[in-house]
Amino acid sequence: MGSVNTKVTLCGIEMDNPIIPASGTFGFGYEFAELYDINCLGTFSFKGTTKDPRFGNPTPRIAECYAGMINAVGLQNPGVEKVISEELPRLAKCFHKPVMANVSGFAIEDYAYTCEKLDKEDQVGWLEVNVSCPNVHGGGMSFGTQPEAAAAVTRAVKAVTKKPVIIKLSPNVTDIVSIAKACEEAGADGISLINTLLGMRINLNTRKPVIANKMGGFSGPAIFPVAVRMVYQVAHAVKIPVVGMGGVSSAEDVIELMLAGATAVEVGAANLVNPFACRDIINDLPRVMEKYRIQSLSEIIGQA
Amino acid sequence: MKQGIFEIKSNIALTATVYKMVLVGDTSDVTAPGQFVNILLDGLFLRRPISVNDCVGDELILIYKVVGKGTEQMAKMTAGQTLDVLTGLGNGYDLSKAGDRPLLIGGGVGVPPLYMLARQLREAGKEVSVILGFNTKDEVFCEADFKALGCDTTVTTVDGSYGVKGFVTNALPESYTYFYTCGPEPMLKAVYKATVTDGQFSFEERMGCGFGACMGCSCKTVTGNKRICKEGPVLTKEDIIWEA
Structure with a gap:
């Protein structure tokens, strides 16, 4: 065959392939650009950016789990001004495709402020608005657990940008479909899911939580079935595209999430274990597509 | 990498x-x-x-x-x-600051990385003093390796079962041009207080990736936030902020 088509179109922007390193696992790209040409990626979602600079949570922030890990980084980032003045110019030297800007906030006005700033940046293709960070108090996930609050953030962001707005949802909710639908009705151009599952580990020696913040977000291959289920549920309930993620570590996983309904697929924790994970998945996609007799990836979206 | x-x-x-x-x-x-x-x-x-x-x-x-x-x-x-x-x-130790008579201070499993440093300092003709701290005699390792390099090597044990009784800070020489250290955080804090020159400290932290991507091992320093895995694990004495 040798001529499979990996291209997909996400919210009107064509991508060479559906592979997107997930926010928080790829920094602003440079660490990986030292290892391989990151222009092979579909795009990548940069480190969650907030209005003001943040150090994040105290350490330890990381815990090992079966087939995964817990993190409680807490949105460490230099703030949107420095992201625009320092990170984006540096990124422009090694990445020449539209990038996905990941935005978090603690008030609806924060989200709007940050998105309005990023809206003016030509490098930014999509805004991925995170209403699902489990590691910050009084923000993040609290917006993503109520349909009305998620819709309010969506409306506020849509009012300040012409770029496609993708709302990133938390799996730590009772009814993900109602939240996704509320975002769609409020004007979201896409939905991405799943953020990490709230988890916890306890050290038997110290008899205390491993993580300083006690709880954190559980990610890695262990959560993949949860991601497939939630992507399937949401993709069948909304008309806007869905970006799937959660424990993806192989080209087979990518195809499975696309069959569940994902238009594009983010890869998170796998990047931290194998820094070449996304490049390897992209290189492996044609082989796996041929194996499963897939001519064009865009044709399989939601076929399950 | x-x-x-x-x-x-x-x-x-x-x-x-x-x-x-x-x-x-x-x-x-x-x-x-x-x-x-x-x-x-x-x-x-x-x-x-x-x-x-x-x-x-x-x-x-x-x-x-x-x-x-x-x-x-x-x-x-x-x-x-x-x-x-x-x-x-990680960044590793900067040998250029050593001066003629550097002091190396290691505690427990913080001892191993000092060996390559000691070897390179000896190859550069430096007069190297080494203090290796352990809890007890049975836990002592690497002493002969440092001696074989020609380092002036002192071992301390907390229980006094071998070498100088007490902590590494009980064995500090009167004079040295610079110091390098690696060990558990309480030891690093004690070294920070007891030393009289500038020096470099190697830190530990739970890491996600180890190459700067996940921000799992960040710390605050005088010159801004740093990742232990990328801008560290070695920090200079003047850059360290001890968290309470």
Whole structure:
């Protein structure tokens, strides 16, 4: 065959392939650009950016789990001004495709402020608005657990940008479909899911939580079935595209999430274990597509 | 940073819980003493960061203490087996500040990375003093290695069963031009207070990736936020902010 088509179109922007390193696992790209040409990626979602600079949570922030890990980084980032003045110019030297800007906030006005700033940046293709960070108090996930609050953030962001707005949802909710639908009705151009599952580990020696913040977000291959289920549920309930993620570590996983309904697929924790994970998945996609007799990836979206 | 497959040449116990593993592979990215490697192990998700004890030619030497599932698995491995290793991680020690008579202070499993540093300082003609701190006689390792380099080597044990009784700070020489240290945080704090020159400290932290991507091991310093795995693990004395 040798001529499979990996291209997909996400919210009107064509991508060479559906592979997107997930926010928080790829920094602003440079660490990986030292290892391989990151222009092979579909795009990548940069480190969650907030209005003001943040150090994040105290350490330890990381815990090992079966087939995964817990993190409680807490949105460490230099703030949107420095992201625009320092990170984006540096990124422009090694990445020449539209990038996905990941935005978090603690008030609806924060989200709007940050998105309005990023809206003016030509490098930014999509805004991925995170209403699902489990590691910050009084923000993040609290917006993503109520349909009305998620819709309010969506409306506020849509009012300040012409770029496609993708709302990133938390799996730590009772009814993900109602939240996704509320975002769609409020004007979201896409939905991405799943953020990490709230988890916890306890050290038997110290008899205390491993993580300083006690709880954190559980990610890695262990959560993949949860991601497939939630992507399937949401993709069948909304008309806007869905970006799937959660424990993806192989080209087979990518195809499975696309069959569940994902238009594009983010890869998170796998990047931290194998820094070449996304490049390897992209290189492996044609082989796996041929194996499963897939001519064009865009044709399989939601076929399950 | 490089990812490579290394073959185990040997893996022997130095004490009841400390092992020395010699690996053979592409070591070209190991550029400074005090750097670390990150090792993928069967059935464990995150890699395990281990400091480099020495690196000569294509041989990478690790001395590690068995503290959990990862190091337990490593201790059972034998010659001929292979490991997936990320090399060349972290900044490492800066030798240019050493002066003529540098002092190296190591505690427990913080001792190994000082060996490559001591070797390079000796090769540069420096008069090197070394203080190695342990809890008790049975836990002492590496003393002969430092002596063989020609370092003025003092061992301390907390219980006094070997060498000078007490902590490394009980054995500080009167005069030295600079210092380098690695060990548990209480020891690093004591060294920070007791030393009279500038110096460099190597820190530990739980890591996600080990190469700067996840921000899991960040710390605050005088010159801004740093990642222990990337801008560290070595920080200069004047840069350190001790968290309460």
